[in-house]
Amino acid sequence: MGFRLSKIYTRTGDKGETGLGDGRRVAKDHPRVEAIGEVDTLNSQLxxxxxxxxxxxxxxxxxxEVIAVLAPCQHRLFDLGGELAMPAYQALNVAEIERLEAAIDLWNEELGPLENFILPGGSSLIAQAHVCRALARGAERRCQQLNAVEPLAGPGLAYINRLSDLLFVTARVIARRQGVAEVLWVAAAKPEG
Structure with a gap:
């Protein structure tokens, strides 16, 4: 593979537009650019x-084992970003969604049923997994907003949805493997009167 970037700054975006992989120029707050940005933020936090x-x-x-499951997700998020930047490009496939589902099912067997709501915390890794989960949900919302105006092809929406599920289970499995108690939500006391 040859060089992709020969120059980091081009000055072509200085007036609030950016170029997509298909040659179109759109505003930097276009739903497609918003979706790309949220996927990139998630990838960075991952x-x-x-x-x-x-x-x-x-x-x-x-x-x-957690690393082995999550590491490919960074590459697939980059693929998703490519699909968002080049609408005719198709990289993700259903097999990747099935891979995530298999990991979720395996880890859920290890964890057992969730009996209470849990909060992000317990260790920095658990909290970071929850940050990634929340960002995956945000990326999913941005992709759905784009899908409403420019329908997306392929399994990208399903992938990002399943990834957020995986990240929730990841937080729980990290807690278990670190030997850290999950932080259980405690409802506020109801006001008297």
Whole structure:
């Protein structure tokens, strides 16, 4: 593969527009650019989670499996960004969604049923997994907003939805493998009167 970027700044976006992979120029707040940006933000935060998992896996080797499941997701998010930037481009496939579902099912068997709402916390890794989950939901909303005005082809919407599910389960499995209690939600006391 040759060089992709020979120059980092081009000045072509200085007036609030950007170029898409298909040659179109759109406003930087166009729904397509918003969706690309949210997917990129998620990918960056997922990279932070993976870096933390790599450091922690020295103490908790069972986290290596979590890394093995999540690492390909960064590449698939980049693929999704490519699909969003070039609407005719198709990279994601249903097999990747099935891979995520298999991991969710396997980890859910290990965890057992969820009996209470949980909060992001307990360790920095658990909280970071929840940050990624929340960002995946935001990326999904942005992709859905785009889909309403420019229908998306392929399984991208299903992928981002399933990834957010995986990230929720990931937070729980990290807690289990770190030996950290999940932070359970406690309802506010109801006012008297």
């Amino acid at each position: 990279g932070l989670l993976l870096a933390g998992l790599a450091e922690e896996s020295v103490r908790h080797p069972a986290l290596e």
